Amino acid sequence: MQLRHGFYGSALAASATGTTFGRRKEKIVALLANGADPNMQIQSGIYGSLLAVAAAYGGENNRRFLIDNSAIVDMELQHGDCGSALAWAAYKADSRSETVATLVALGADVNLRLSNGKFATALAAANGRLLDVEAPLKDLRLGGPAERKSLKRDFRHKRMQDLDT
Numbered sequence: 001m002q003l004r005h006g007f008y009g010s011a012l013a014a015s016a017t018g019t020t021f022g023r024r025k026e027k028i029v030a031l032l033a034n035g036a037d038p039n040m041q042i043q044s045g046i047y048g049s050l051l052a053v054a055a056a057y058g059g060e061n062n063r064r065f066l067i068d069n070s071a072i073v074d075m076e077l078q079h080g081d082c083g084s085a086l087a088w089a090a091y092k093a094d095s096r097s098e099t100v101a102t103l104v105a106l107g108a109d110v111n112l113r114l115s116n117g118k119f120a121t122a123l124a125a126a127n128g129r130l131l132d133v134e135a136p137l138k139d140l141r142l143g144g145p146a147e148r149k150s151l152k153r154d155f156r157h158k159r160m161q162d163l164d165t
Helices: 022-033 050-057 060-068 085-091 093-105 122-127 131-140 145-164
Strands: none
Touching (some): 022 060, 050 060, 085 122
C-alpha cells in the first residue's frame, strides 16, 4: 500500500529499517504473506523501494531476507533520492560497504545510468555529489583544491536557484 506522505512511502518500506531484525521480520513476513510486493515502486518518501530502504538503513539480515524473497537487486527506481538500492548503499558507504559488496555480488549493475534521483550512477552516489559537478571539474582541470571547492559551491548554489524557479 502506497502512502501519500511520509519518509518511507509505505508501511512495508518502514518495516525494513533498523539493524535489529526480530520484530521487523515478523512485520515484513506478514505484509509479504498478505500480498505486499517486495518490488513495489514507492512514489513518495525519499527511498523509492523496499530494498533501497534496507540498503540505506537496514541490517544485513533485512537485506538478505528481502533478496531471498524476490527483491530485485538491480531495479531502477522511479522516485527517491538515489535512483537504485545500490546507489543508496554507495551513498551510505561509510557504514554500508558490505551492502555494496552484497548487491554487486548478486548482480547489481555498477554502471547502470540512473534516470531518477540526485546521482547519475552509483559511483556518483559513492562520491556523495552530483555527477554534474564532477564532470566540469574534470573538464576544467583546475589547479588546486580551493578552486575545485569554489566551483562546487557555485554550482550547488546555481542548482538550488534553478530549483526555486
